[in-house]
Amino acid sequence: MRPSASQSSPKSCDQTMRLAGPLTFAIAVFLSLASLAQSQEKPLLEIVNSFSDVRDFAQTEEIVAELGATGDPAVVPVLRALSEGDLHVRKSDNQVFIVSGRGKTLMIMDPLSGEMVGEEAKRALSKIRVNNGLRRLIRDTIGGLALASPDPAARLRAARTLIANPDASSLPAIEAALEKEADADVADGMMRARAAAILVSDRPDAEKSEAITAVAEIGTQDALSLLLGFRGQAEGDLREQVDRAIARVERVQSYWSMAQNVWYGLSLGSVLLLAAIGLAITFGVMGVINMAHGEMVMIGAYVTFVVQEVIRLNAPWLFDWSLAMALPLAFLVAGAVGYALERGVIRFLYGRPLETLLATWGVSLILQQAVRTIFGPTNREVGSPSWMSGAFEIGQLTITWNRLYIVLFALAVFALLLFVLNRTSFGLQMRAVTQNRRMAAAMGIRTPRVDAMTFALGSGVAGLAGVALSQIDNVSPNLGQGYIIDSFMVVVFGGVGNLWGTFVGALTLGIANKFLEPYAGAVLGKIFVLVFIILFIQKRPRGLFALKGRAAEA
Amino acid sequence: MISGYLARNGLESRIIATIVLILAAGIAVPVSNLVLDPLHPLHVPTYIVALLGKYLTYALLALALDLVWGFCGILSLGHGAFFALGGYAMGMYLMRQIGTRGVYGDPVMPDFMVFLNWKELPWYWYGFDQFWFAIVMVALVPGVIAFVFGWFAFRSRVTGVYLSIITQAMTYALMLAFFRNDMGFGGNNGLTDFKDILGFDVQADTTRAGLFAASAAALAIGVIVTARITGSHFGKLMIASRDGESRARFLGYRPEMVKLFAFTVSAVMAGVAGALYVPQVGIINPGEFAPANSIEVVVWTAVGGRGTIIGPIIGALLVNGGKSWFTGVLPEYWLFALGGLFVFVTLFLPKGIVGTFQAHIGRGREKRKANRAEDAQTPSGAEVSPVGAE
Numbered sequence: 001m002r003p004s005a006s007q008s009s010p011k012s013c014d015q016t017m018r019l020a021g022p023l024t025f026a027i028a029v030f031l032s033l034a035s036l037a038q039s040q041e042k043p044l045l046e047i048v049n050s051f052s053d054v055r056d057f058a059q060t061e062e063i064v065a066e067l068g069a070t071g072d073p074a075v076v077p078v079l080r081a082l083s084e085g086d087l088h089v090r091k092s093d094n095q096v097f098i099v100s101g102r103g104k105t106l107m108i109m110d111p112l113s114g115e116m117v118g119e120e121a122k123r124a125l126s127k128i129r130v131n132n133g134l135r136r137l138i139r140d141t142i143g144g145l146a147l148a149s150p151d152p153a154a155r156l157r158a159a160r161t162l163i164a165n166p167d168a169s170s171l172p173a174i175e176a177a178l179e180k181e182a183d184a185d186v187a188d189g190m191m192r193a194r195a196a197a198i199l200v201s202d203r204p205d206a207e208k209s210e211a212i213t214a215v216a217e218i219g220t221q222d223a224l225s226l227l228l229g230f231r232g233q234a235e236g237d238l239r240e241q242v243d244r245a246i247a248r249v250e251r252v253q254s255y256w257s258m259a260q261n262v263w264y265g266l267s268l269g270s271v272l273l274l275a276a277i278g279l280a281i282t283f284g285v286m287g288v289i290n291m292a293h294g295e296m297v298m299i300g301a302y303v304t305f306v307v308q309e310v311i312r313l314n315a316p317w318l319f320d321w322s323l324a325m326a327l328p329l330a331f332l333v334a335g336a337v338g339y340a341l342e343r344g345v346i347r348f349l350y351g352r353p354l355e356t357l358l359a360t361w362g363v364s365l366i367l368q369q370a371v372r373t374i375f376g377p378t379n380r381e382v383g384s385p386s387w388m389s390g391a392f393e394i395g396q397l398t399i400t401w402n403r404l405y406i407v408l409f410a411l412a413v414f415a416l417l418l419f420v421l422n423r424t425s426f427g428l429q430m431r432a433v434t435q436n437r438r439m440a441a442a443m444g445i446r447t448p449r450v451d452a453m454t455f456a457l458g459s460g461v462a463g464l465a466g467v468a469l470s471q472i473d474n475v476s477p478n479l480g481q482g483y484i485i486d487s488f489m490v491v492v493f494g495g496v497g498n499l500w501g502t503f504v505g506a507l508t509l510g511i512a513n514k515f516l517e518p519y520a521g522a523v524l525g526k527i528f529v530l531v532f533i534i535l536f537i538q539k540r541p542r543g544l545f546a547l548k549g550r551a552a553e554a
Numbered sequence: 555m556i557s558g559y560l561a562r563n564g565l566e567s568r569i570i571a572t573i574v575l576i577l578a579a580g581i582a583v584p585v586s587n588l589v590l591d592p593l594h595p596l597h598v599p600t601y602i603v604a605l606l607g608k609y610l611t612y613a614l615l616a617l618a619l620d621l622v623w624g625f626c627g628i629l630s631l632g633h634g635a636f637f638a639l640g641g642y643a644m645g646m647y648l649m650r651q652i653g654t655r656g657v658y659g660d661p662v663m664p665d666f667m668v669f670l671n672w673k674e675l676p677w678y679w680y681g682f683d684q685f686w687f688a689i690v691m692v693a694l695v696p697g698v699i700a701f702v703f704g705w706f707a708f709r710s711r712v713t714g715v716y717l718s719i720i721t722q723a724m725t726y727a728l729m730l731a732f733f734r735n736d737m738g739f740g741g742n743n744g745l746t747d748f749k750d751i752l753g754f755d756v757q758a759d760t761t762r763a764g765l766f767a768a769s770a771a772a773l774a775i776g777v778i779v780t781a782r783i784t785g786s787h788f789g790k791l792m793i794a795s796r797d798g799e800s801r802a803r804f805l806g807y808r809p810e811m812v813k814l815f816a817f818t819v820s821a822v823m824a825g826v827a828g829a830l831y832v833p834q835v836g837i838i839n840p841g842e843f844a845p846a847n848s849i850e851v852v853v854w855t856a857v858g859g860r861g862t863i864i865g866p867i868i869g870a871l872l873v874n875g876g877k878s879w880f881t882g883v884l885p886e887y888w889l890f891a892l893g894g895l896f897v898f899v900t901l902f903l904p905k906g907i908v909g910t911f912q913a914h915i916g917r918g919r920e921k922r923k924a925n926r927a928e929d930a931q932t933p934s935g936a937e938v939s940p941v942g943a944e
Contacts, residue, residue, distance in 0.1 A: 289715050291849075348901055353715045354629045355900040358856060361849050362896020369889035485726050485845065488719050523730050530727040534703075534720045538710040 044070060048078055048111050051087065051128050052094035060134060068141035073149045076142055078111045083138040087111070088125040099125065144170050147177035152186050159189035164222045166193075168201035192218050199230045205238055212238070216245035219252035220396055256396040261514050267403045269510025270410035271472070273503060274465035275483040276490035277414060280502040281458035282338075283491055285421075285434050288346055288455065289357040292364035293487060294480025295371075296459045299337060300330035300466020301475045302371060305380045320385040323467060330463040337367075338459020342452045350451075364480070372477040379474040388471065406468050413464055414503055420457070421499065430454050434497075489533050495543030505544060509533075569781045572864050573774045576610075580770025584763030600759050603766050604834050609874050610769035611831040614776045616854040616866035618823035623852070624860030625784050626816045627796030629714075632721030633824050634848035635728050636696035638838065640825025642732075643695055645745035645838040646679060647688030648756070652749050665747070666740045676738045685752055692829040693822045700821030701814065708810035708817070713799065722845050729843030744839025751833050762834070769830045773867070776823050780863055783819065792816055853892070856899050859906025868908060 047066055054060045064082070067075045081087045081098040088099045088108070097108040097117065108120050130138070143165075146158030155177070162170055174194045181187040195214035198207055212230075215223050227246050234242045275297060282290045304326040311322050318325075341363060349356045384402060391400040421427040432440040433450045441447045466479075473479060486509075494505025509529060516525035540546065583598050583606060590597040598606075615637050622628040649664040658668040662675055681687040703724060707717055735741035754761040783789055794802040795809035802809050832838045841847075850873075858869020873895070880888040903910055 289718075345897055345901065352904075354718065355904065357629070357715065357718065358849075358852060359897050359900040362853075362893040362900075365889045365893030365896070369886075369893065373886065481846075485722060489723060492716060492719055523734055527727045527730050530723050530730075534723055534727075535706070537712055537716060537720055538706045541710055541712045541716060 044072060044075060044112060048075070049094065049096050051082075051096050052089040054128065057129075057131055057134055060128065060130065061137060064134065064137055064141055068144060073145055074112055076145055077114060079138045079142050079145075081111070082128060082130060083135050085127060085130065087128045089128060090120060091124055091126055096128075097125070140165070140167060140170065144173040147173060147190070152183045155181070155183075155186045156189045159186065159193040162193035163189075163196045163218060163220075163226075166196035166200045166226060168197055171197045171201055196223075196226055199226060209238060209241060212241050212245050216248050219249050219256075221253065224249045224253060253396075259395075259397055261518070262511060263397060263399065265511030265514035266407055266507065267510070268513055269507035270407040271469065272486055272490050272510050273410045273414065273506035274406070274468055275462075276487040276494075276502055276506055277410075277417060277499070278458045278460075278462035278465060279487045279491050280494075280499055281417070281461065282455055283488070284496045284498065284502065285430065286451065286454055286458075287353065287434070287496075288350075289353055289360065290341075290346075290455075290458070291357055291361040291484065292341065292367060293360075293459075293462055294482070294484035295364045295367040296334045296338060296462035296480070297466040297469060297483055298371065298475075298477065298480040299334045299367070300463035301382065301470035301473075301479055302375060302380070302466075303330040303333050303463065304467045304470040305375075305382050305475055308383060319383070320387060322383075323385055323388075323471075326467050327464060330467045331460040332463075334463025334466065335456040335460030338462075339452055339456040341459070342455035346455065347448065347451065364484075368477045368480070375477070377477060379476045382470040382475050384471055402471050406472065409468050413461060414499070417461065418499055426450075426453065489530070492543055493533050493536060495545035498543075498545045501543055501545035565778070565781050565785065569777065569863055572867070573777050576770050576774045576777065576867075579606075580767045580774070584767050587763050588759060600762055603759075603762050605878065607762065607766040607769045607834045608831060609871050610766070610773050611827040611834070612851075612854065612874055613867040613870040614769070614773045614827035614830075615824050615851055616858065616870040617773070617776050617780055617863070618820040618827065619851050620855050620860055620863070620866040621780050621783070621820045621823070622813075622816050623855060624862065624866070625789065625796065626792045626813055627799075628813055628817060629718045629852065630721045630817070630820075631718045631845060631848050631852065632725035633820070633851055634845075635721075635725035635843055636700060636821040636824035637828035637831070637851075638728075638732075638840075638842035639696045639699065640692045640828030641832040641838040641842060642739060642745065642828075643682075643688055643691040643825070644829035644832045645748075646682040646691075646739075647685060648748040648751060648833060649745050650679070650683040651751065652747065655749055656747070664740070664745070666735075666743065667738070670735060672738075679738065689829075692825050696821040696825035696828075697818050701818045704814040704817040708813045711810070722848070725843050725848055726845050729840050729845075732840035732843060740839070742840070744837060744841075745832075746837040746839075748833065748836055756833050756836065765830065765834050769834070772826055772830055776826075777863060777867075779819070779823070783816070784863070788812070788815075850892075853896050853899070855906075857895065857903075857906055859909035859912075862906070862908045862912065865906050865908035869906065872907075 044067075047063065047070070050063055051060070054063065060082075064079065067079060077098065078087065086098050086100065087096060088106075089096055090108070096111055097120075098111050098114070099106040099108050099120075101107045104122050105119050106122055106125065108117050108125075109115060110117055143158050143161045146154050146161075149155050149158065159174075162174065171194065174190055174197060178187060178190045178194060181190055192214055195211035196218075198211040199215060203211075212227070215226055224246065227242055227249060231239070231242045231246065275294075278296065279290065279293050282288050282293065304323065307326040307329060308319070308322045311318050311325075341360070345359050345363060346356060349359060388402040388405055391398050393399070419427075421430065429440070429445050429450050430453075432443070432445060433447050433454075437447055440450075469479070469483075473482070490505045490509060491502055493509060494501030494503070512532075513525055513529055516528055519525075520528060537543075583603060586596055587598045587600060587603050592599075615633065618636075619630060619633045622630055622633075650662075652664065654661050656665040656668075658665050660668050663672065667675070682691070703721075707720065712720065731737055732739050732744075733742060739745065748756050750756055751761065751765075754764070756762075784792065791802065791807055791809075791812045794805075794807065795812050799809045802812075828838075828842075854869040854873045855866040856869070857873055858867065859865030873892075876891070877888060880891055899906065905913060
């Protein structure tokens with residue numbers, strides 16, 4: 001579904017032909033013969049070579065139009081090269097080539113097959129010049145040509161481009177393509193492109209009326225601006241119809257923008273969840289106020305940075321696996337720091353939550369300064385693996401892969417943690433110790449060890465969060481500071497000692513934040529959320545999902 | 555003379571000595587700066603006067619926090635907000651005093667408003683051209699905010715770490731709000747470029763000396779107020795709500811009202827400290843609201859000894875003196891030192907320097923006075939264990 005995935009080039013066509021069986025080969029030959037027949041009397045190469053004696057832009061324009069009229073997808077690379085300024089004429093024999101490279105010698109390629117021909121001195125070539133008007137024409141022509149592309153996805157994309165930039169002159173091309181179209185989805189897209197083009201053409205009102213309905217069904221921002229543009233010149237019944245169509249599109253738009261807000265909210269909520277979930281263990285389950293929690297997240301992010309540096313220097317081909325390798329390491333490193341923190345400081349302070357808060361704040365200052373001393377105070381570059389870049393669309397929603405992976409990752413970490421707490425013996429011991437320490441000890445549980453392991457688990461999960469957050473935030477010594485207050489808000493809002501509370505709290509706050517943003521702006525929205533939480537705690541001092549019964553008294 | 559008056563009012567000799575010491579410094583330092591020759595060995599340079607004056611306002615802030623944390627068990631992580639609000643109230647007065655001397659020369663509006671193309675002064679800036687009005691606001695704004703905040707928080711029995719966290723959220727929200735240009739408080743840059751206060755040039759040696767003396771006087775008054783409150787019947791109620799809130803409630807008292815009163819008084823003290831701080835450093839910006847600042851105040855109090863009156867003053871002076879020295883000599887390591895201090899004090903000096911010292915002396919004294927039972931009821935909080943604040 002990624003837009004860049006399926007661009008058909010002549011070269012890849014070649015490869016498929018070589019790989020596929022004889023039957024495919026026969027069909028391919030037939031197809032190329034058919035396209036040759038389509039290009040009437042002049043062979044393609046001759047038209048391309050006629051670029052060599054253009055005098056002005058008007059002549060270039062004519063040749064581009066002629067190439068477009070052939071309807072052969074093979075001319076697309078030529079046109080693209082022309083638009084980019086890569087189409088050159090060899091002065092010695094007036095042959096046209098696509099060039100690449102820099103400096104004094106350039107590589108030259110056959111314009112149609114794209115095969116390497118050789119090298120040529122830059123002086124021996126002259127560039128075919130284009131201006132912006134020509135570039136626009138080329139773009140439209142390529143759009144029209146793509147309608148005849150053998151790849152259905154490319155045809156659909158071409159139809160969509162035509163919806164975004166409707167042009168009355170492309171109407172015959174669309175209709176011709178529509179007649180031949182076999183794929184239902186693509187035909188649908190072309191119908192819409194046709195409707196968009198009709199609105200800007202001088203076709204009779206009856207056709208326009210149909211077109212309005214068709215465009216209204218598209219429901220995108222492009223369709224809306226097209227209809228709004230058309231509204232100015234519409235009269236009588238048509239005017240009424242357009243107004244109705246605009247209202248309809250606006251309604252659809254508002255649904256999609258709501259969906260967009262929900263998605264952004266989920267995305268923010270999952271970031272909050274990741275940051276807060278470790279805290280839900282150390283603060284929520286153990287009751288330890290760990291102000292150094294943000295620094296555990298930061299440590300996770302720096303572990304990612306170090307892993308990527310090592311990979312970059314020693315094994316660059318493993319880069320796509322860097323995050324997978326960083327995850328266990330970040331868990332172990334942050335967990336080890338957490339273990340040391342619990343053994344070294346926190347265990348002396350159980351039952352004194354306010355002192356714990358101060359001591360861990362001190363530790364957070366030390367960790368920050370340590371990282372600053374080792375890695376420097378500036379942001380460090382953490383790259384994204386290729387499978388995390390890019391985006392895809394659902395309807396009118398654009399979803400970036402990295403955000404989607406972070407949402408999934410947050411859910412996975414949450415599920416794993418639930419499993420550990422509820423289904424393993426370690427989780428059972430953990431819950432036993434937090435509910436009744438003395439009774440647990442009497443049952444033979446080594447409570448100090450459970451304390452240390454629980455704290456290490458919470459810190460390790462913070463380290464995992466750091467790996468994910470390194471993908472969307474600046475990796476700097478202050479990384480953790482930005483999350484610590486938000487994390488506490490989530491845990492307190494959701495209810496201490498309850499992982500589900502943290503889950504609901506994080507997603508609610510994330511979505512609330514994103515819904516407030518359009519009305520109040522990002523900063524004011526955040527202030528509202530903070531004020532809301534402060535007021536909420538007055539009402540329910542133990543959070544959304546408060547523990548009941550004896551456990552709540554502890 | 556002063557000590558005689560204070561003694562009649564039932565203050566301990568230690569407190570009286572502290573007040574006399576503060577007032578003596580408040581007179582001696584400015585005099586030495588203004589009267590003595592610059593080459594004289596006892597001469598205090600002007601920059602030191604400004605620095606010490608800043609420390610005194612910090613000491614007052616730490617004392618304000620001690621009143622709620624040490625004596626009442628409320629760990630506020632948002633006292634920097636009250637300090638900054640008092641500072642902004644003073645800063646607004648100082649901005650209005652600039653008048654036509656600003657870059658844009660507007661007689662009424664501060665430079666940043668002209669720069670933002672504002673047409674008229676926002677209503678909440680009215681009245682700040684009057685010194686008395688600004689002084690009233692310095693006390694009123696933090697006081698009212700603390701009262702409203704405390705009213706809700708204490709009545710719903712939000713206690714312990716929950717309260718700490720929402721006070722932190724409060725100062726964080728205020729910081730975000732004051733960073734916005736639309737708020738009309740100068741946004742990112744805050745308020746600065748002050749020219750004069752009550753007609754005196756803020757840069758002049760005499761003004762700085764005067765501000766130092768005023769800070770010392772404010773701190774002395776703060777000590778008296780704290781001592782009177784904590785030494786009274788009400789002070790016992792504060793300690794009771796700290797050490798056993800439920801028990802105090804069952805005995806028929808209303809701990810939430812006790813806490814509310816202490817919190818409000820403390821916020822006013824913090825506001826006054828902020829108001830004295832701003833003219834001495836010449837700027838107030840939203841950074842003062844940063845949660846980290848408020849937590850730093852907590853460590854001053856903890857180092858000196860919470861639940862004592864002298865402790866926070868000593869803590870503020872020591873930690874800030876250390877900070878100035880460290881950032882001059884080893885700027886890289888200041889955060890290591892501060893962080894280490896946090897850990898060290900909480901682990902090994904839970905009562906702070908003064909608290910530990912007093913406990914040491916107290917033990918010896920108690921042996922001698924073992925027969926006298928009523929001695930156990932000394933009103934000073936130092937004898938009551940500050941640990942176990944629920």
